Amino acid sequence: MSDKTAEFKEGLEGIVAASSAVCSIENGVLRYRGIDIHELAQKSNFIETVYLLWYGKLPTQSEWDDLKSQLEANAALPEPVIKAMEAFPKKANFMDVLRTTVSLMAFYDPDEEDNSIEANQRKAIRLTAQLPHLVTAWEHIRNQRSPVHPKKGLGISANFLYMLHGKEPTDLELQCFDQALILHADHEFNASTFAARVTAATLSDMYSAITTAIGTLKGPLHGGANQRVMETLMKIGEIDQVEKFVKEAFEKKERIMGFGHRVYKTGDPRAKELKRMSEKLSKEKGDSKWFEMSVKMDELVQKEKGLLPNVDFYSASSYHMLGIPFEAYTPIFAMSRIAGWTAHVIEQLSNNRLIRPRADYIGLKEASFVPMNQR
Ligand SMILES: CC(C)(COP(=O)(O)OP(=O)(O)OC[C@H]1O[C@@H](n2cnc3c(N)ncnc32)[C@H](O)[C@@H]1OP(=O)(O)O)[C@@H](O)C(=O)NCCC(=O)NCCS
Structure with a gap:
């Protein structure tokens, strides 16, 4: 009798891997803790959304203030991490830098080996506070400049734009960037979150789980697509x-980045918000070229192949309008998704079982060992 119970599905498509109360996608509707993403995008802010993902409810004013001050208090990077970054090759891949520095930060976290919920919540706060600092620090270091330190009172989104550009964002820039972070903060059992949960489920530590997740997000079939959209x-x-480009790509059977989705077949709800954002920003900046090109591409890809844009498509032109360099697009995804990753790691550990699936073995059934001198 076989010791395998479940049906085999290539890429685990449609397979339910664990229970979760963090985020759902049902009939094309994305919800964080039950709240529709459109409502969060319109009415919430990133810090509030982070609170919701971590603690399962919307914060009161004092809970929000407290989380904001804790994030501010934990944004500093350990000096040896900055020193290590200064020694990295300036051409290093941005996501490799993020993966390596997050792993490195574990050495300086007093709670590293403590897997209690309280310690993991503290680590979640530190990582969420430090990632924007890490991303902007690398942008400056790789361009031979000194990192800009966060400014008190600005919060995650404004501080990111401030540290990146050395000046505070306009109201619209801040509103759009904050909304982009809300839209990327979680997404059920996407590849990087699943990878983080697999690592956490072995009772490894939060830093190992997040390092795993960053490495997984890097791939162009996942978070790496947004940078490639802008490059395209x-x-x-x-x-x-x-x-001409779309026709040739389909003739050559190439994938067009920013289109298609494993779960959404009637459209990614985040793409609708990001399309509006890209339009608003291009109007404010008086540069509609990238938005108009994106709309044209969107129409043609839909017409030719019925593929719809995903979260990565209109985020590319939006980030470009915000003056963000392409190489930082996927790191920004990580900077937001850290909220979801950490919420999932904590949830996994609250009711843990080792994640260990089986393989559909297609190799030789039985083979005999042939000694070296007879091969
Ligand atoms: C996201 C993605 C990996 C989902 O893939 P999936 O569920 O495994 O779907 P498949 O790879 O099985 O694709 C199904 C069909 O659609 C096609 N397809 C899917 N996305 C496509 C794209 N972006 N461009 C061109 N064709 C695409 C595939 O070639 C395949 O066609 P076929 O049946 O004729 O071979 C896929 O849509 C993709 O590669 N998108 C581009 C990368 C991207 O934007 N990633 C970010 C995701 S948020």
């Missing part, structure tokens, strides 16, 4: 070249 738009160059 730049390569196409002009709106009258979009049609």
